[in-house]
Amino acid sequence: MALLEIENLTKTFGGLRAIGGVSFSLEKGMIVSIIGPNGAGKTTFFNTLTGIYKPTEGSIKFNGKSLVGLRPDQIAARGISRTFQNIRLFQEMTVIENILTGMHVHMKQSGIDTLFRLPTFKKEEKEAEQKALRLMKYVGIKGDVGNDLAKNLPYGAQRRLEIARALAADPLLLLLDEPAAGMNPQETEEITRLFRRIREEMGITILLIEHDMRVVMNISENICVMDYGEKIAEGTPAEIRSNTSVIEAYLGRGAVAGQHEEKIA
Amino acid sequence: MSSFSFKDAFDKVNQGPLPYLIVFAHIVTGTLLVYFQPRSNLAFLVLMSSFLSLYFFNTSNRFKITAAVVMTLLIMPILGVRNIFYLEVIFQISVFAALALGLNIVVGFAGLLDLGYVAFYAVGAYLWAFFGSQQFFVLPYAPGTQPSDLPFLLAGDFFYLFMMLGVIVAAMTGILLGLPVLRVRGDYLAIVTLGFGEVIRVLANNLDKPLNFTNGPQGITPIQRPSMPDWVVDWFNTIFGPLVGHEVNTSHMYNLWFYILALMVIMVIVFVTKRLDDSAMGRAWTAVREDETAAIAQGIPLVKTKLSAFAVGASFAGIMGVLLAASRTFISPESFSFMQSIGVLSMVILGGSGSIPGVILGAATITILNLQVLQGFSLYLNELRQSDAIIPIINFAWSDLSTQLDPAKYQRLLFGLILILMMIFRPQGLIPAKRRERKLALEKTE
Numbered sequence: 001m002a003l004l005e006i007e008n009l010t011k012t013f014g015g016l017r018a019i020g021g022v023s024f025s026l027e028k029g030m031i032v033s034i035i036g037p038n039g040a041g042k043t044t045f046f047n048t049l050t051g052i053y054k055p056t057e058g059s060i061k062f063n064g065k066s067l068v069g070l071r072p073d074q075i076a077a078r079g080i081s082r083t084f085q086n087i088r089l090f091q092e093m094t095v096i097e098n099i100l101t102g103m104h105v106h107m108k109q110s111g112i113d114t115l116f117r118l119p120t121f122k123k124e125e126k127e128a129e130q131k132a133l134r135l136m137k138y139v140g141i142k143g144d145v146g147n148d149l150a151k152n153l154p155y156g157a158q159r160r161l162e163i164a165r166a167l168a169a170d171p172l173l174l175l176l177d178e179p180a181a182g183m184n185p186q187e188t189e190e191i192t193r194l195f196r197r198i199r200e201e202m203g204i205t206i207l208l209i210e211h212d213m214r215v216v217m218n219i220s221e222n223i224c225v226m227d228y229g230e231k232i233a234e235g236t237p238a239e240i241r242s243n244t245s246v247i248e249a250y251l252g253r254g255a256v257a258g259q260h261e262e263k264i265a
Numbered sequence: 266m267s268s269f270s271f272k273d274a275f276d277k278v279n280q281g282p283l284p285y286l287i288v289f290a291h292i293v294t295g296t297l298l299v300y301f302q303p304r305s306n307l308a309f310l311v312l313m314s315s316f317l318s319l320y321f322f323n324t325s326n327r328f329k330i331t332a333a334v335v336m337t338l339l340i341m342p343i344l345g346v347r348n349i350f351y352l353e354v355i356f357q358i359s360v361f362a363a364l365a366l367g368l369n370i371v372v373g374f375a376g377l378l379d380l381g382y383v384a385f386y387a388v389g390a391y392l393w394a395f396f397g398s399q400q401f402f403v404l405p406y407a408p409g410t411q412p413s414d415l416p417f418l419l420a421g422d423f424f425y426l427f428m429m430l431g432v433i434v435a436a437m438t439g440i441l442l443g444l445p446v447l448r449v450r451g452d453y454l455a456i457v458t459l460g461f462g463e464v465i466r467v468l469a470n471n472l473d474k475p476l477n478f479t480n481g482p483q484g485i486t487p488i489q490r491p492s493m494p495d496w497v498v499d500w501f502n503t504i505f506g507p508l509v510g511h512e513v514n515t516s517h518m519y520n521l522w523f524y525i526l527a528l529m530v531i532m533v534i535v536f537v538t539k540r541l542d543d544s545a546m547g548r549a550w551t552a553v554r555e556d557e558t559a560a561i562a563q564g565i566p567l568v569k570t571k572l573s574a575f576a577v578g579a580s581f582a583g584i585m586g587v588l589l590a591a592s593r594t595f596i597s598p599e600s601f602s603f604m605q606s607i608g609v610l611s612m613v614i615l616g617g618s619g620s621i622p623g624v625i626l627g628a629a630t631i632t633i634l635n636l637q638v639l640q641g642f643s644l645y646l647n648e649l650r651q652s653d654a655i656i657p658i659i660n661f662a663w664s665d666l667s668t669q670l671d672p673a674k675y676q677r678l679l680f681g682l683i684l685i686l687m688m689i690f691r692p693q694g695l696i697p698a699k700r701r702e703r704k705l706a707l708e709k710t711e
Contacts, residue, residue, distance in 0.1 A: 071566070072561040072562055073561050073563075074566075076564035081563075084562075089555075089556075090555035090556060090559065090560075091555055093548070093555060096705065101548050101560070101565070104552075104563050114540055114544040117540070125544075129705070130708060134707065137707070146703065147700070147702050147705065165563065
């Protein structure tokens with residue numbers, strides 16, 4: 001059974017059809033990319049999936065259960081974590097606190113535990129803090145910056161911190177919205193390697209939106225191409241590379257096959 | 266050549282035994298000044314500012330706590346009963362500090378701009394006002410027509426139970442209000458809470474018919490106080506009589522007792538606030554303040570989190586309301602105006618949104634400005650007006666000064682100025698909030 005099954009997903013804003021009847025399924029343990037020109041509906045797709053937008057039509061099944069109608073926090077608790085296209089950290093909180101916040105759904109402490117600092121509370125906080133520290137190192141945030149405010153981290157580390165915060169919830173599915181945006185080639189390569197490790201070592205399925213074709217072609221087992229809110233192609237990187245409708249979407253009708261190689265490869 | 270910097274100089278002084286000496290000298294000077302100059306505002310300011318040197322100078326925690334306890338529980342009460350006006354000032358400071366700490370949870374931690382906070386204060390006050398007075402038996406009478414020999418519903422000592430009940434009732438009011446309201450964000454929330462604050466005040470004004478719950482604009486009086494046994498007064502007189510210099514009566518003892526109760530409430534609030542702030546719940550509050558969308562994507566339930574902040578903040582106002590009703594023995598809708606909400610908000614913003622010491626400093630500063638500095642300045646201008654002094658160069662007689670120019674009337678102007686200036690020059694407040702430093706070390710798992 002597929003981890004994520006989406007059928008005929010539609011989202012309209014007034015007269016605008018941001019997503020028009022997309023069907024899509026994702027097997028457990030895969031790394032899949034969604035690509036498409038700007039305004040193709042990729043981020044809207046993520047927002048609909050995570051419950052920020054209610055789908056106008058269609059069904060979303062995650063782990064066999066429907067997600068339609070659930071609030072974003074309920075969907076997160078089911079095991080879907082995400083990062084954002086423009087980094088959305090809790091700026092005035094420390095690095096460790098940001099990661100701890102990601103563990104919110106697993107925290108069992110009650111009001112009484114908290115007020116009286118009962119042993120269960122102390123143990124949970126201590127374990128959470130250790131886990132947060134390990135995650136910080138795992139995603140490659142260097143140095144002794146656990147107590148620094150998130151806003152004071154350099155850009156690349158902020159991107160990594162967002163990934164650590166998403167991983168803190170022990171998700172089954174990780175949604176990454178343009179994780180390599182604004183990174184230099186070396187950083188991009190490092191972060192690509194990180195994604196592969198996350199899948200291999202943690203067994204987390206990854207769905208990512210990305211414009212950087214080096215990342216997409218390098219790690220995706222499958223690629224889904226969107227344009228004008230519709231899925232226009234799906235397949236392995238090799239198949240997508242030679243798909244004419246994809247080339248048209250990116251380069252316009254009439255673009256000859258010869259040109260697309262340097263653009264996409 | 267290195268240029269002189271205030272911070273360097275402060276750091277140089279602020280080490281070794283010197284800070285202990287400075288703080289000690291400051292407290293002693295303040296105490297002696299107030300003791301021998303009981304009518305001087307300046308002396309009182311010197312005494313109050315010793316809390317600042319206690320906070321900023323680098324002394325051990327044990328010293329800080331001991332000094333603070335001696336100051337608040339010994340020096341201030343004695344000086345307070347010597348000049349009962351000071352007792353009123355420190356009581357009001359504690360009441361507003363407690364309110365500001367409560368609002369700080371809502372505004373400072375969870376980032377929900379609540380402009381009707383005083384409504385919860387009113388709920389607590391009217392709760393005890395109704396049950397702790399004759400109002401229950403006044404229900405069938407229109408205001409002013411009740412017979413004068415009605416009994417009291419409950420004994421005065423139920424006051425302590427009602428402090429607890431005030432917490433619960435105000436928290437429930439917070440949740441009831443929050444359920445429909447907290448779905449709106451930011452500016453909209455501010456407007457809705459502003460409306461709610463007014464609704465409560467108008468209700469208090471008009472719930473005198475068909476059944477007379479609140480006695481309308483005339484307010485409820487007398488409200489009972491808990492009992493104050495004579496031996497307590499005698500005991501106080503025997504021990505502190507010589508220092509105070511005059512006989513302390515039951516009324517003074519009440520003022521003192523309510524001041525101490527307010528202090529105890531503040532201690533509970535600070536304790537609860539600190540504990541909650543450093544937990545999953547506190548992190549959820551701050552996360553919601555920082556970025557709602559990101560917070561909800563981490564599985565933080567938005568409405569529940571905001572409601573908890575709202576309820577905790579409201580409960581603190583509730584308990585202070587009960588305390589206010591008993592200490593004043595009289596309450597009316599006047600005491601719960603929009604200006605009060607704005608006043609408490611100014612304290613939070615002046616001191617530092619989200620910062621416990623900051624908010625207490627804000628409450629003290631604004632209360633002292635209101636009660637002492639503005640009043641004192643008014644008094645001084647009045648004296649000038651009555652004298653035949655003139656301003657030399659421009660030849661302006663002080664007696665021609667308009668009576669409209671009375672600083673005590675410019676309280677609102679002051680709140681406004683404080684809010685504007687702080688927002689422009691120091692939005693983080695006088696003592697900005699700090700995140701807790703964690704001792705971070707990865708333990709070996711194998």
